[in-house]
Amino acid sequence: MSKHTEVELTLPALPQGWEAEGNFKALGKVTKATERSIEPVGPHFLAHARRARHKRTFSEDDKIQAEKNVKKVEDDDSGEISEPEDPMMLSRDAKDWKAQDHYAVLGLSKYRYKATEEQIKRAHRKKVLRHHPDKKAAAGSTEDDGFFKCIQKATEVLLDPVKRRQFDSVDERAEVEPPSKKLAKGDKFYKLWAAVFKAEGRFSRTQPVPKFGDANSTQEVVEDFYNFFYTFDSWRSFEYQDEDVPDDNENRDQKRHVEKKNNNARKKKKTEDSARLRNLVDQAMAGDERIKKFRQEASAAKNKKKNDKEAAAKKAVEDAKAKKEADAQAAKDAEEKAKVDKEQGKKAKEAAKAAVKKNKRVLKGSVKDANYFADGAPDAKVIDAVLNDVEIVQGKIDPDEIAALAGKLNGLKVKDEVKAVWSEEVKRLIGAGKLKDGEVKTLV
Amino acid sequence: MATTEATTNGTMPNDRHTIGISFGNSNNSIAIAVDDKAEVIANEDGDRQIPAILSYVEGEEYTGQQAKAQLIRNSKNTVAYFRDFLGQDFASIDPTHSHASAHPQEHESTVAFNIQDKADSETSTVTVSEVATRLFKRLAQSASDYSGKTVNSAVITIPTNFSDKQKAALITAANNADLEVLQLIHEPIAAVLAYDAKNEHSGSDKVVVVADLGGTRSDVAVVAARNGIYTILATAHDYEFAGTALDVVLQDHFAKEFIKWNTTDPREEARSMAKLKLESEATKKALSIGTNANFSVESLAEGADFSSTINRLRYEMIARKVFDGFSRLIEGAVKKADLDVLDIDEVILSGGTSHTPKIARNMQSLFPKATVLAPSTTPTAINPSELQARGAALQANLIQEYEAEDIEQSTHAAVTTVKHLTNAIGVLSADDVFTPIIAAETAVPARRTIHISAPAAGDVLIKIVEGGSHIKISTIEPKPKDEADSDDSDDDSDEEPEEQREKVWKVGTVLAEASIKGIKKCGKVEVMINVAADLAVTVTAREVGGKGGLRGNITAP
């Protein structure tokens, strides 16, 4: 068999470094298969059968075994729809079909708007099997075929999507009454109201309809639910309850009148129904502990926020105050320290000044002790010259040098010794360029 | 579902003369296949759809169209619409369609009719099995007359929901008419076979919806056809929306017309009703061909003749509920198979009602991706009324040389119960797009080969993966209305956003990777996937015309 399909596509380029033994890597396994029955028909099946049998003979047991695994494609017709038939219902007149419960007639009371088209068809067939007048006649009974007509009418309505919606619109038996406050307590609240809204949801053009949820539903779920029902888009309509329009051609005015009346009645009922639903939603919401809980949570959250804000403000004020105080303290400390420092500096200065004065006295004293370097009583001119030179030197050196010089001179009384010290100092100063040669003559 | 067992009445394969029979509630057809070509045989009246009716007039037996005519004058001695009563007890039959003919009765554990079938005697009780036998005899006779040989065996079509008891009863009835039943085959499969035998590409993989719209029932089957192996994925059956419901629409229409000019309602008197019914059906059939049809009955009621006309448009309007019912039923079957309308490749319209052009058009809009095989949509379509008999004849031709025992063993559940792939298996392209090689719901073992044209030269990676399909829905916002043409006042419908649905693949499990190196520019890669009965997979790949290639195994799950 060289049959193949041609396709055009770009295969992925081989990734760098892709290596496998025999250029093949098994990576996964085929998903589990379904056992199905193939049709024993056609030339290709014959080929299959030849291969599958391979000279084997299968037994009844093999058959049972094989059939057990096969996925069924035919539905089981029996069972499912069985409901006792109310004798009152059986004696109904089909003429009064508008008042008849079409679902009950077909034995579908518990399904109602939820019944699928297939269920309706099957239910109908079941009823026909039982109630067809020809069957009753064959069994010798001469019962009238009133109920059979009811069955036919019910089927006609329920298998026509338009008529079925009209009937479902006014099918009170599918309605779930809102629970009383007393009943709807605790967890029951959710169960009871969920049933109410599940029933209401059947009229929604938008499907699926959000669920009512339970005590643990999130705020989002609950809000979505109420939003949905507050903006409910309903297909519910009320033509089923129309007054019959006379269909003779004579009375056109009367006909128009009834039609108008019907139209107004439909509109009115539709408006009332919207109000009814709104009321229902209000009622549920009013009793809904979740809404209260969310509100409390919201206000608690809000309060917390407020408190936090206040605390923060207070703290900010306190912090600012503390900071201000700390700053003031620091400033004060700094001021005091500065004051102390200043005082201390003053004292040191005074001390230094005093030391300088004292040392200066030592310097002056030294020349006096050395008798102004004169032999015999010095005259005033000599004294002046010497003191003048001492002052010049004093003026050229700083307090430390004065102190050092004073240190050297201190205790010296001998003329030459004193002179030698001064002379050395003057030489140093000349060397340092502070004094000019010959500027002080008396001290050299 | 039980296998369709064959029974023997001792005919040896060499002595067999075999036909295919479609045995309906409304009509029967017989066909003979010669050299892979099936032909539907006309009976002595020249009819190929032979009304499944048996009637007695003064002991004389009538069937087919002649018996149908007896529904007007001799309804008590006329048996009609009985096929589904075979193998059933009285409690479980629906007598609705037999109302205007002999009524079914409870008889011992079976169903019977009280009819006067002999010239001068009281009525006798004829069981439904006996009625069937008598019809089988007539059918076999017609076939024998045609072929010049005594026809002694047959393949007969049955609905997919026939119970074992119904099957057994059908076989007994045929055996009593000296017909060996080689096999009972499902009606929708016979229809697929009739088409595939004609089609060159019968081996292709496709999903087929067979809508068998008959007179008293409509049956739908969703069939996976994989290389000529057929698997029914889902079925739906309906006894409300069928050909008779369309007759009723016309009956009501013409009855109301009649009442406009006369005083009585023809539906209230049995004979008038019978005439109304027969003519309505004739008008309905005429509307399948022409756009206008006559309705004309002599002495319809009160001795008044009545004639009228109706055009196709009006008919399609008043019958809309029934047509919509067909569409919902068929779409429902596709849903039951867990498929989408976009998954359907072919719609075979089978059964007499399928001649209706409106139904074919509805199928075209319901299945935008499918070929709708019906006379009004496909010129090469096979007559929908003949599909089942043809398919049965083709199958008869295939198996007539086998011993009965051999056929029984080959159709045994142990042979027909087979694993079917859950997902498709295919390859991935460079941009991760999935291309299937073997379709989902393929019975294993199975083998498929594809050739991939590789435009660029070089080394390629072949990624073997599973793929599942799903439907992507995107809404196309309507274009803002052009102010220029906004003066045409009705700006309603095109405001809604349009929904676009398309089938897309989702990549599933990666099963294997393989490499082919040094492909020439514009070369071709061949990938063959072979799935064994235990779901082990063998992959072979090579460059077409190149040397070497690879083979790898994936073990069974």
Ligand SMILES: Nc1ncnc2c1ncn2[C@@H]1O[C@H](COP(=O)(O)OP(=O)(O)OP(=O)(O)O)[C@@H](O)[C@H]1O
């Ligand atoms: N050309 C046609 N146009 C429309 N309807 C047709 C046409 N030919 C036959 N029919 C209708 O098809 C129905 C019969 O279908 P078919 O011959 O397939 O019967 P069947 O298989 O015996 O059906 P069933 O078992 O469901 O009663 C009748 O209702 C008949 O009126």
